[in-house]
Amino acid sequence: MTVTFSPGIQGLTFKLLNVDKGATSGSANTFVDQVTVSGKYNTTSVTPTISASGTAGTYSTISGNVITGTGDAPSSSADPGNKVTFAGTVTEVTITYCNDAANTAANPGTQTITVEDFSWTATTPLPVQLLSFQGKPIGNQVALLWETAWEQNSDYFEVQRSRDAKEFVSIGRVAALDESKSRHSYSLLDQNPVAGTGYYRLKQVDKGEQQTTYSKMIAIVLDDITLP
Structure with missing residues (x-):
């Protein structure tokens, strides 16, 4: 049964x-x-x-x-x-x-x-199972990379950045797959990162914006890079 x-x-x-x-x-x-x-x-x-x-x-x-x-x-x-x-x-x-x-x-x-x-x-299941969220400097820019295991009714991802790990602003959106039962990778390039330490997090929003989840926060250091 x-x-x-x-x-x-x-x-x-x-x-x-x-x-x-x-x-x-x-x-x-x-x-x-x-x-x-x-x-x-x-x-x-x-x-x-x-x-x-x-x-x-x-x-x-x-x-x-x-x-x-x-x-x-x-x-x-x-x-x-x-x-x-x-x-x-x-x-x-x-x-x-x-x-x-x-x-x-x-x-x-x-x-x-x-x-x-x-x-x-x-219980209402989360619309996305996030496997990883990471960032790495590429020259004077920062590449943000994340991977999902599956998605259900997922609308979009919003990458947010902060100077103090408290107040965050959006630096871009990436459309989600909506429905997926397999792994999928996403990326976004921050072309204007902050000097010193920048903090990033990922906001996931489902269809109709009825449910929102946030990833863990990560820190990227650009102390040795001259930014415009």
């Missing part, structure tokens, strides 16, 4: 109930439940934390993101279950339920588990 979230969500938690093991039949169990939980944030894999609630640890074991039945669980109304938590942002969660065939009879019959108590905090 795969559940997708658009936009992504934060703080997702839910419970998995009735992950257990059936009675022994001959040399094997009638069934052994096994559940694997995985997630993604766009294309990046996200691993949850799974913990046994109450007595759930007496009839199931947890190894990473896999729960395996080890005993007979109580009815759903009395089952405290295993709690799954995604600490960061997720856009997709997959729950894979199967029978641990190596330790069960040939025909385990029809088995079920219960997924309940979904809870999360809605």
Whole structure:
């Protein structure tokens, strides 16, 4: 089972109930439940934390993101279950339920588990994932370079400069890609930098200017260069 979230969500938690093991039949169990939980944030894999609630640890074991039945669980109304938590942002969660065939009879019959108590905090994803922002002197000018991992509803970038790291002014805009799922590089040349230390930051604005984000601030020193 795969559940997708658009936009992504934060703080997702839910419970998995009735992950257990059936009675022994001959040399094997009638069934052994096994559940694997995985997630993604766009294309990046996200691993949850799974913990046994109450007595759930007496009839199931947890190894990473896999729960395996080890005993007979109580009815759903009395089952405290295993709690799954995604600490960061997720856009997709997959729950894979199967029978641990190596330790069960040939025909385990029809088995079920219960997924309940979904809870999360809605979040609006940033329109851009910025990988880097840097600058370097080129003669009497400064080249500003930045790279994005992906973009969503992105309108433009504005490069800003300051003499004191407090008051910033715009020195130029660069149009964004709007939508992109791959890396992309941008640049802007400051043809009139300040003498001494100049501070730069990147302002990103989405379509409709509903959301604005800023990069970290960087400092470029031009003490040994004569500026006009």
